Amino acid sequence: MDIFQPDVKHILTFLLILTRVSGVFFLAPVLGSRNIPTQVKIGLALMTSIALFPFIPSPQIDKSIDMINFTLLIAKELSVGAVIGFTANLVFMGFLLAGQIIDFQMGFSMVNVVDPLSNLSVSIMGQFNNLLAVLIFLAINGHYYLLTALAKSFEIVPLTTFAITPGVTENFLGMIVNMFIIGLKVGGPAIGVLFMTDLAMGLVSRAVPQINIFIVGMPLKIAIGFATVIAMLAFFSAYVVKIFGQMPDQLLGAIK
16 A cells, blocks of 8 residues: 655655664764653754755655555664664773773672663773763764764665675674773773782782781772772873774774
8 A cells, every 4th residue: 555645755764864863862872871861862863863854865765665664664774873873882882891800800890880871780990981981982072973974874875775794794793802902902001900919919928828818918909900090091091082083984884
């Protein structure tokens, strides 16, 4: 059954644009935060779609398309937006991973807090790294990178066109590997220092068995861990800025 009339072609195009934009706004870091009311996200997605609409050519939609096929088109556009948001989120997951490794070395692995941004239980240092990364992300206008990638996605993947290429799996694995690399680079200095602390305490325990190394070692590791994290804040900020600078290429590479 023909459910669309010729004069609603632009309305259908706008709905497809709005669907892709909504996929980004509900999954991207910061923009998809649970602290932002759903009404605000919908309003931002609507205004962004209105701004993009004049610059995106209307696709050729069959006038006789039925509701099932149009629903599939909606699902395709939602998938493209979800890929952009998920790819950006993987970068922040790397910062959480670094904090969890540091907490494990410091003895904080059993102490977790609820992250209001993801509604997940994360470690203390993971939460610290994530919040600091969010502040830097906003300070360098990182959200513009997301909007730029979103706008260019309509050139790379035009409306109603969607194909899963053989490189999807390789690209996805590459993003996962990159998340672990970010985690190791961010947490590397603290992990190395705490490992040397464990090694030194082990040698002391063997040389002087009378010392209860567990009582002395726990506060010592906490103090050294915090001191190392504070000392590497400058490195952390510079590295985070570099990572966010590469985000546009990563987002565009994910949707190609």
